[in-house]
Amino acid sequence: MKAREVMKKNKKFYLSIGFNVIEGILSGCNFMILYRTMQALWEDSMNVKKLVTLTGILLLVFLVRLVIFTTGYTQGQIGGAGVSKNIRIFLGDKMKNISLSRFSQSQTGEYINVATADVNNYETILTHRAGDIVKNITLVTMVIVFISVIFWNVGLVLLIGSLLLIPTLWLSFRSVKKYGNKKNQILSDNVSNITEYITGIQTFRAYGIGGTKNKTVIKSMYAYSDISYVYEKMVIPIGTGYSILEWLCLPLAIMIGGSGWLTGNLNVVDFLMVSIIPVFSCKLNSTIFVDLTSYKNLMISKFHVTQVIDEKEEEKNERPFSPASHDIEFDHVSFAYQENEPVLKEVSFKAENQKLTALIGDSGSGKSTILNLLSKYYEPIAGDIKIGGVSTKGIHAEKVLEHISMVDQEVFLFNDTIKNNIRYARPSAADTEIIEACRLANCDGFISKMEKGYDTPVGENGNQLSGGERQRISIARAILKDSPVLLLDEATASLDIENELAVKEAIRNLLKAKKTVIMIAHTLSIVQKANQILVLSNGKIVEQGNHEELLCKKGKYSLMWSAEEKIAI
């Protein structure tokens, strides 16, 4: 769906715009009633009947305006909220189809900003700004026409004053475009920094860098306040310059009106009207300038929402992905996160169906990248990845991920109960199946000790659980999902001995099931029994074989092995 369709304004919005035009016209009628009243007084023709009629009309206009305003305002609110609801729902869906690689830390802020502040800003345009602008333009047009009918010379002055808005707005729009965009970019960075600071606050404090990180957040806040200041500094003089020119219309109107009165072309009432009413048109023009400038600024948000709506979606087709077996093949796969910085260089290997393949190698050699490509977080720049002989190229990530369970170093938990966090792996699972998965994942023990057991909330991102407990919950998820491919990042080195043993036991249980497993091992003892071990170095597979074969080669693996404790799982 294109952005134009998603952001399409509804009938209620147009209805509210129509009501705003009527309200502007009715507001203009007040001046005419005032004019009639003053004329009657000046001509000494005011009597009870005329007084009642004029007040009656004034009251009627007021009542009709009240109804129009209330209806228009309500329609505008409902209409605007309806459009932004559609946008939010669409964005929620869209995020699912954007390539997972786009959600890096720096882009997270942009997406949060678009889904929250930018959609809100667009809603403000629909619910308030557009209506106010239309109403005030109608009213100012009424005033100019009314004054022109009384004395065209003053009407012309007011018209010129109003038309001066055009070049003024052109200037202000240029500043808005330049500095408003910068302001928005800085705001996105700000959101990213705050998100990173809040989510990582425990780590920052633990490593004593809470203050340093806090300075980064404060710095980005200063940057935002600075750009806001620059933005205002650039726009305010334009508005002030316009106001000065615009308000010069007042003495000019009095002078021209006065000369009309002196030459007998205007009576006192007409003179008073052409001298006083321009005050309103000047005030209205200043408001229109402010509203249109703010409208232009809010339109930057609309542009950002449009960009996300039209963002390229992951290449996908509705082709089903149901490989008969689950052997995995990397065929000359190359990949780079940054241009000209290859991370994987023509990597080829086969992981046999229902066998354990271990990845070992130096830090930064590309082990996690292999799992990331297999999970379709990223797409290879060359080569092909096949599961069961079927290429995953062009297949929707979610379809491939249906066949894969992932136990990662970074376990993401939702702010929900333990039970619900595990159930995400298979929403149809019965409670007994969840408990069984937890037993195998070695987490039944610590969960049962909790006062609320499986109904204990884990806190935001599981911050009420220890690292080892979180890892075991992630293993329970993988057991419950029971998919034919398991990607495992063994990261027990950072755990205390009790947790390490518990996690290793859970992994052992996980490996009992017949699955194709690719496991990153940070300790070699854990891979001794693997059917195949791939040794990575600098983005290439430098050795390949089982434990015994690799020891015989007396190469990198054998060196690493002799340097490590021999504790097998």
Ligand SMILES: Nc1ncnc2c1ncn2[C@@H]1O[C@H](COP(=O)(O)OP(=O)(O)OP(=O)(O)O)[C@@H](O)[C@H]1O
């Ligand atoms: N999102 C990313 N953007 C840019 N570069 C990245 C990204 N993720 C990883 N890299 C870089 O790619 C290279 C391979 O990283 P990868 O995480 O695959 O290594 P690894 O072998 O799993 O390392 P470790 O054992 O330390 O986890 C590293 O140089 C790393 O800095």
